[in-house]
Amino acid sequence: MIVGLLFISSEILLMPTFDLASTSLRDLNRALHQIPDGANDLNFNVINPRGSHSVAVGVDKPIVVEIHGSVGYYCAGMNNGGIVTVHGSAGPGVAENMMSGSVFVEGDASQYAGATGRGGLLVVKGNAASRCGISMKGIDIVVHGDIGHMSAFMGQSGNLVALGGAGDALGDSIYEARLFVRGKVKSLGSDCVEKEMRREHIKILSKLLERGGVKGVKAEEFTRYGSARKLYNFHIDNAEAY
């Protein structure tokens, strides 16, 4: 199952390496799910992912997974405590329904990154496509580039940060998630409004920027968006918006 050692730059890292060109995805994920309590080998390398689906889904121990290359659908989905890094780009649904831990994508992320996430931190160094943070329920997402249309749709809690701009209908039908966008927002969705950046928000955002590996950017450069709370309860005057 463990197929070799990986040489990265000048260091020799003695960590188990799974080559997806010769090892099945099932074998990789099974190994990541069977970490005994008190184990010392908590670092794993994955090479040749070549756009594979479901790489490192369902991790439920504080392990470190380094994926060298681009992945397809649902990478690191349901992550609960793992630290997963994609040294490449990620397909649709990366870190979907994350519970805790962190997921880092060095390249771009496709649609619905961090969807329905309940906790943990997702960092995308490139751009994220449409529906980033859709129905987010507590996850923190930091995108160094732009986020696509319908991002944070029906977001319930957590923080979505974009250093670039946002596409159409940002925060449509949002509940209580906080959205921080530094660049231009193409349009706001139903019931999403610009809000005042108070001291507490500067504090939250500064911490998120630090955790997201952002340097040389101040929290004051962002605009906060959130819910106008007009769609919470049925009101006949809002009938057209439902």
Added chain:
Amino acid sequence: MCGIVGLFLKEKRLYPKLGDLLSDMLITLSDRGPDSTGIAVYSAPSKGKIKLTVQSPKAKSDFSSLVAALKNGGIKASLETKNSHAVIKTGAKAKTIREFLAVNYPDIRVMGVGERVEIYKEVGLPKEVVGRFGIRGMSGSHAIGHTRMATESAVTTLGAHPFSTGDDQCLVHNGSLSNHNNLRRRLVREGMSFETYNDTEVAAAYLTAEMAKGKNLGDALKGALDALDGFFTFVVGTKSGFGVVRDPIACKPAVMAETGQYIAFGSEYRALVALPDIETARVWEPEPATVYFWDQKKAA
């Protein structure tokens, strides 16, 4: 689901490898749609001649007598048989051949017509269909492939993609349209004819009808964004290139890659990983409700 691949070569040196590269891309996406497979390949034209790709459920008997029958009808043509399909090369007009076939060979269906395009499609997995038609050995400038997971109509040869939208033009689709019955009725009133109940055939006929009114392909595709309701990522093949358009919601996936040698399209990144120098390619997702085009003339 469905899987789409497209490959547009900038470097002539790669032309002989087109069929091989596209075949691998398409086979990788087999699990996105096991029902039927189709490929459109744009190869070098023969001066003064057009190609008609035809298909028959009675391929053996129909194709063995076809050249002689055409000759007796006063039509000079050559025929290359490939499994259930054949490519007719002729200096005659496409309309003449179509009329001749309709009268004398009613089982023969025309899959595509043009100076460059050849369209092959059948029920089955990509690996099998690619093998049946010898796609790997085909040379050309650009090609499109589709593997279908049927949702809106029967799994048949005629329900397979690509759908021809005019000379040297074809359309493949990932998604499903919700207003195709209404639009089909409108197009029938305008004089279009249909062979299936398939939603994509309606999109193809819509583009054909719009271009017959004088629109160019880019404007016809822009019109499709308003006229078609539903989900779609379309890839359209033309004589000198290909176009991509996604609906405004853009939930049907699309990834593009560009290097100095090629521009490639895949429903997923997986389809692109075997292409040369993919590690250094520019990889991105096409924007929603935006019409993209790549053209050999501009690339050259």
